[in-house]
Amino acid sequence: MVRNPSNREQFRPADHDAEHFLLTTVVGSYPKPTWLTRTKTLAEDPESSLDERALAEAQDDAARVITHEHERAGLDTVVDGEMRRDEMVEHFAQRIRGYEFNGPVKVWGHNYYDKPSVVSEVEYDDPWLLEEFEFTAGVASRPVKVPITGPYTLARWAFNEAYDSDAALAYDLADLVNEEVHRLVDAGARYVQLDEPALATTPEEHAIVGECLERIVDGVPDEVRICLHVCYGDYSKLYPAINDFPIDEFDVELCNDGYQQIDVFRDPEFEPDLALGVVDVHDAEVESVPEIKANIEEGLKVVSPDRLSVSPDCGVKLLPREVAYRKLSNMVTAAREIESELDAGEIETAAPNAD
Amino acid sequence: MTELVATTPGLFPLPDWAKSDLADLKGRQKADLISGSESNAVVSTYERARAEVVDEQVDADLDRIVEGQLRWDDMLAHPLTVHDGVETDGIARYYDNNNFYRSPRVVGELARSGDVAAELRAASAVIDDAAPLQAVLPGPYSLADLATDAHYGDDREFLSAIADFLAGEVEAFPEHETLFLLEPSLVESPPDDDVADAVPEAISTVAEATDAEVVVHTYFGALGEKTHAHLMDAAVDALGVDLVADDREQTVYNAVEYGITDDVALGVADGQNTLIESAETLRERVEWFTDQVPMTDFETVYVSSNTELFYLPVNRYREKLAALAAAADLEREVSV
Numbered sequence: 001m002v003r004n005p006s007n008r009e010q011f012r013p014a015d016h017d018a019e020h021f022l023l024t025t026v027v028g029s030y031p032k033p034t035w036l037t038r039t040k041t042l043a044e045d046p047e048s049s050l051d052e053r054a055l056a057e058a059q060d061d062a063a064r065v066i067t068h069e070h071e072r073a074g075l076d077t078v079v080d081g082e083m084r085r086d087e088m089v090e091h092f093a094q095r096i097r098g099y100e101f102n103g104p105v106k107v108w109g110h111n112y113y114d115k116p117s118v119v120s121e122v123e124y125d126d127p128w129l130l131e132e133f134e135f136t137a138g139v140a141s142r143p144v145k146v147p148i149t150g151p152y153t154l155a156r157w158a159f160n161e162a163y164d165s166d167a168a169l170a171y172d173l174a175d176l177v178n179e180e181v182h183r184l185v186d187a188g189a190r191y192v193q194l195d196e197p198a199l200a201t202t203p204e205e206h207a208i209v210g211e212c213l214e215r216i217v218d219g220v221p222d223e224v225r226i227c228l229h230v231c232y233g234d235y236s237k238l239y240p241a242i243n244d245f246p247i248d249e250f251d252v253e254l255c256n257d258g259y260q261q262i263d264v265f266r267d268p269e270f271e272p273d274l275a276l277g278v279v280d281v282h283d284a285e286v287e288s289v290p291e292i293k294a295n296i297e298e299g300l301k302v303v304s305p306d307r308l309s310v311s312p313d314c315g316v317k318l319l320p321r322e323v324a325y326r327k328l329s330n331m332v333t334a335a336r337e338i339e340s341e342l343d344a345g346e347i348e349t350a351a352p353n354a355d
Numbered sequence: 356m357t358e359l360v361a362t363t364p365g366l367f368p369l370p371d372w373a374k375s376d377l378a379d380l381k382g383r384q385k386a387d388l389i390s391g392s393e394s395n396a397v398v399s400t401y402e403r404a405r406a407e408v409v410d411e412q413v414d415a416d417l418d419r420i421v422e423g424q425l426r427w428d429d430m431l432a433h434p435l436t437v438h439d440g441v442e443t444d445g446i447a448r449y450y451d452n453n454n455f456y457r458s459p460r461v462v463g464e465l466a467r468s469g470d471v472a473a474e475l476r477a478a479s480a481v482i483d484d485a486a487p488l489q490a491v492l493p494g495p496y497s498l499a500d501l502a503t504d505a506h507y508g509d510d511r512e513f514l515s516a517i518a519d520f521l522a523g524e525v526e527a528f529p530e531h532e533t534l535f536l537l538e539p540s541l542v543e544s545p546p547d548d549d550v551a552d553a554v555p556e557a558i559s560t561v562a563e564a565t566d567a568e569v570v571v572h573t574y575f576g577a578l579g580e581k582t583h584a585h586l587m588d589a590a591v592d593a594l595g596v597d598l599v600a601d602d603r604e605q606t607v608y609n610a611v612e613y614g615i616t617d618d619v620a621l622g623v624a625d626g627q628n629t630l631i632e633s634a635e636t637l638r639e640r641v642e643w644f645t646d647q648v649p650m651t652d653f654e655t656v657y658v659s660s661n662t663e664l665f666y667l668p669v670n671r672y673r674e675k676l677a678a679l680a681a682a683a684d685l686e687r688e689v690s691v
Contacts, residue, residue, distance in 0.1 A: 102629055102668035102670050102671055103371060103668035103669055103670060104371065104374060104668065105368065105665075105666060105667065105668055106368065106369075106454065106665055106666075107453060107454060107455065108428075108446060108449075108454060108455035108456065109383060109384075109385070109387065109388050109428050110374065110377055110378035110381060110382070110383050110387070110428075111383055112374060115668070117629040117630075157453060159627075159628050159629040159630070160628065161628060161629060161630035198453075201448070201451075201453070202451075
């Protein structure tokens with residue numbers, strides 16, 4: 001069952017004018033500055049004078065710049081845009097004992113990724129994200145959200161040489177995620193998002209993800225907000241099963257097909273908070289504020305305003321940086337206008353209030 | 356006496372140098388994929404890569420050499436995505452994998468193209484009698500299943516047109532010892548009753564276009580009983596089955612209940628896992644099957660991976676080739 005969605009109030013900024021509060025956030029990734037990509041290429045080139053230290057400095061600078069870019073866009077919770085991460089499975093597999101890399105494999109055409117192999121029991125070694133979080137929290141003036149690739153995806157998007165089943169591997173990984181979340185919480189993190197894109201392609205395996213989440217939240221205090229993000233797929237195969245997941249918030253990608261699936265979540269009643277994608281990450285056209293407001297109102301068909309968060313559909317890293325920024329900025333403006341209209345009683349909500 | 360023949364269903368990973376060279380030459384977007392009219396630089400890059408994978412198979416001592424299908428950006432949909440009478444729609448998921456291909460939409464008559472024949476001629480020249488050539492094509496049912504029809508208007512007619520097209524391609528092939536027709540769709544989206552009896556007919560149409568031994572190879576799990584029973588009517592020399600999949604007992608049941616071809620291809624090495632099976636393990640898997648189907652005295656057993664091998668990183672794909680060759684060599688031409 002859901003945890004404690006009321007923990008969202010801690011993210012309301014002190015200077016928030018409106019009575020209503022739509023929590024504005026991001027899924028995580030953001031376009032890397034060109035100079036960071038260039039520095040990384042040079043740092044990997046043995047003939048270049050740039051080394052690992054130069055890359056680390058560039059990553060710090062990029063994390064600082066993008067965190068501030070999120071703040072400038074007006075977001076209530078920010079991320080460093082995942083400036084230190086290359087690929088969502090690789091980044092974690094490099095830090096978990098039990099994984100090894102053998103080389104790139106094809107996804108489609110000439111697009112590849114370093115799909116790792118799990119060759120022995122997975123074990124927790126050094127922290128995965130602690131430095132990233134501490135740095136971002138140190139430069140941010142808003143609360144920092146921590147995206148973590150979920151254990152089901154870390155299991156399914158690897159070759160499994162060591163476990164009898166992908167589920168057994170996912171459960172062991174979930175225990176490691178639990179350990180990582182505890183460290184992050186000790187360091188001050190209050191908002192953790194589990195990304196499970198693999199569930200979008202095999203939604204019938206939702207029970208495995210449910211069990212993973214039970215392990216992940218074990219011992220995690222109620223004031224820590226736990227979000228689950230699942231990319232675009234057939235959500236009717238996940239709903240209402242997700243109502244039983246121990247999460248505070250469920251983040252969905254519905255903007256890209258014009259909210260055709262929004263009604264899926266209306267019956268039975270949606271139990272966690274809803275984090276709704278309100279800008280499309282696969283379209284470089286920047287949505288206008290009125291368009292985004294109409295998208296936000298789709299979310300009000302499912303939950304009351306006090307249970308609605310707004311975010312882009314997914315990570316925005318494939319968009320041009322200027323486009324990504326304008327989408328976020330318009331998204332925040334739209335949310336603030338909706339809040340004012342809610343305060344003024346100008347918007348009718350279909351969903352019941354949580355109180 | 357059973358002869359064990361070490362081979363693969365083809366569709367290999369590109370060598371890593373070719374992955375980056377071709378990405379640079381062609382680009383990484385949908386519009387940059389193979390069209391059938393490549394630049395000289397792209398053609399010569401594929402020639403180098405083809406020579407490399409042929410040499411690897413010869414060095415591994417495989418009994419059949421495939422071309423490697425390195426140009427098949429769209430995997431089994433390739434023969435259609437490079438065809439003039441076909442348009443490509445969006446990117447579609449390739450079976451239940453984290454892989455994608457351009458979905459072909461057939462908008463005109465499927466005349467002969469000769470695209471695959473040209474690849475095989477190039478491979479033959481490289482092999483130079485080191486070992487017999489094995490041709491690889493999608494089976495007609497899978498190719499029809501991966502495509503959409505905007506021309507023929509009827510499922511049976513479309514399947515029959517695809518079969519005629521493939522038969523025409525086969526007729527243009529250079530000399531080859533074996534033809535593998537890959538039919539994963541028979542497992543993943545089995546034919547409904549309307550077309551089920553047309554499937555063996557379509558496969559026979561392709562098979563009869565060659566004098567070579569024809570294997571219709573199925574994977575991603577066991578065939579349904581009905582599909583298996585229908586396949587026994589196809590004019591092929593061997594049925595290929597997946598012995599890695601969890602439901603392999605069903606495959607044994609099908610063979611015992613409905614019979615099986617005198618030659619058989621056994622997918623015993625996992626084409627989708629980097630774990631390298633020992634030669635002994637692969638032989639045990641062969642015997643696990645043949646021992647349970649005692650009424651058939653198999654003449655030829657093709658010892659293969661279950662799936663294509665492009666899912667693997669290059670180092671592990673090479674090790675799979677070596678393991679398959681070693682498995683077939685353990686006791687050459689001894690009854691199993």
